[in-house]
Amino acid sequence: MAHSEEDILAGLAEIVNEETGLETDAVQADKSFTDDLDIDSLSMMTIVTLAEEKFDVRIPDEEVKNLATVGDAVKYIVQAQS
Amino acid sequence: MTDQTNVVVTGLGTTNPLGGDTAATWDGALAGRSGVRTLEQDWVSQYDLPVTFAGQLAVPAEEKLTRQEMRRMDPSAQFAMIAARQAWADAGEPEVDGERLGAVVASGIGGVTTLVNAWDTIKEKGVRRVLPLTVPMLMPNSPAAYVSIALGAKAGSHTPVSACASGAEAIGYGLEMIRTGRADVVVAGGTEAATHPLPIASFAKMQALSTRNDDPAGASRPYDVNRDGFVLGEGAAVVVLESEVHARARGARVYARVAGVGMTADAYDIAPPDPSGAGQERALRLALENAGVSTADLVHVNAHATSTPAGDGVEATAIRRALGAEADHVAVSATKSMTGHLLGGAGALESLLTVLAVHHRTAPPTINVTDPEPDLEIDLVRDTPRELPQGQIAAVNNAFGFGGHNVALVVASS
Structure with a gap:
């Protein structure tokens, strides 16, 4: 079953919260993973790995560098679902 | 040649089956209490383990660490961090140049549960589900590294590995770091977190473990004629070692000398x-x-x-x-x-x-x-x-x- 954009954003926020302790409210579509949320590369890979499992999608390692913002990740996951 | 630089202990920290800190541990020891209990994990009966008890932490690690620390560290590093923070606070958080501060934290086995759990993940879910922190979690120097990072210890971070002698070797290594002039203060100790079916089954197969399953608290009985093996325990202990000159200069409370x-x-x-x-x-x-x-x-x-x-x-x-x-x-x-x-x-x-x-x-x-x-x-x-x-x-x-x-x-x- 495909997840909506809202579901994916909320799910990503939960994953980011688990991994970094950041409040879920801080995880908004326009936020940069590195500049705004201060997420390092290993944490980013952890978040991607957990997101793949949660949304049952495949996010190739070479795509991760293109996911600058939370919104980029949401969009990628929406497309990957279809 | 014996260097005559006196090294003293100014801080103590521990979490272990007798207590979640130094005071509770010492009280428990003087009272002659046992920290050994029947294991309640599902895997004990699932795998029909020949030994069904161990000494587990008296105070669970999650009561002392943040959720993120729990996620990012193997239990061996979690326990070491708890003990190191206590020891550092107990020593009065000494002001010391990071380049004169060392961290020596030993482990006998390292992140064995992380290693085995990651292999389980590969078998059950595939390689893409392995988390990127798996190696930093399972490496045996992880506890020393986390302590070094937490305290800014830059004189050196070391992990002696000598099975059940490791923790004492770490303190000996710390002593030498101060004696040879590499550091003024060293946070030294050992940690282990091997409460898992694999170590238990392996030690049991060696016939090294007590199988007194009906009497966990009475199972560890050194020098008793009816002793039948050791009892697995988990936890960590850390001491703050300091050159006597450094400790006296800051008016630190001194427990004893490591001579x-x-x-x-x-x-x-x-x-x-x-x-x-x-x-x-x-x-x-x-x-x-x-x-x-x-x-x-x-x-x-x-x-x-x-x-x-x-x-x-x-x-x-x-x-x-x-x-x-x-x-x-x-x-x-x-x-x-x-x-x-x-x-x-x-x-x-x-x-x-x-x-x-x-x-x-x-x-x-x-x-x-x-x-x-x-x-x-x-x-x-x-x-x-x-x-x-x-x-x-x-x-x-x-x-x-x-x-x-x-x-x-x-x-x-x-």
Whole structure:
């Protein structure tokens, strides 16, 4: 079953919260993973790995560098679902 | 050559089966309590393990760490961080240049649960589900690295690995870092987190573990004729070592002096000790020589004594041979009777207890010795604590490991 954009954003926020302790409210579509949320590369890979499992999608390692913002990740996951 | 730089202990921290901190641990030890319980994990019955008990942390790690710390660290590093933070606070958070501060935290096995869980993930879900922090979590130097990072310790971060001697070796290494001028302060100790079916099944297959499943609290009984193996324990202990000059200059509270260390190898077998005890005896002699302590000043030994049929007797013989007639006035305690065997954490926890024994002039008891070995050549402290003499005193912590590693650490009144 495909997840909506809202579901994916909320799910990503939960994953980011688990991994970094950041409040879920801080995880908004326009936020940069590195500049705004201060997420390092290993944490980013952890978040991607957990997101793949949660949304049952495949996010190739070479795509991760293109996911600058939370919104980029949401969009990628929406497309990957279809 | 023995460097005469005095090294003192100014901070203590631990989390183990007897207590979640130093005070609770010491109270539990003096009261002769056992921290050993029946395991409640599902995997005990799932795999029909031959041993169904262990010494687990008295206070769960999640009560002391953030959720993120719990996620990012293997339990071995979690326990070490808890102990290190306590020790650092206990020492009064000394102001020291990071380049003069060292971290030496040992582990016998390292992140074994992380390793095995990651392999389970691959088998069940595929390689893409392996988390990127798996290697930093499973590497045995992870606890030392996290402590180094947390305290800004840049003089060096080290992880001696010598099975069940590791924790004492770490403190010996810290002593040498200060003596040789590499550091003014070193946070040193050991940790282990091996409460998992794999280590339990493996140790059981060696016939090293007690199978007294119907009496967990009575299972660890060093020097008792009915002992049948060691009891697995988990946890960590960390001490803050400091050059006496540095400690006095800042008016620090000093528990005791770490006066010397002796290390030898049996070069005999990968598991059991050399039955002659020669390597253990030599470690004890070298430690006293290194410390400049005469056997007449030695009043207490915290023995390695794991409660295995083979090991305890060898150590008793080694102590008697090293000390001769002076062994008559040495109060020997086997605190694994209460804590179980923390493997790479054992030498650290027992060194911490040795420091407290010297500081409080009280030898903790050995419990469960209802029927002592008849021809035991040492003076075992049984059931209740024993007062140690006033004046200048010294004590030794013995720690031995699979592979023939022998470490004796001398603690003296300051």
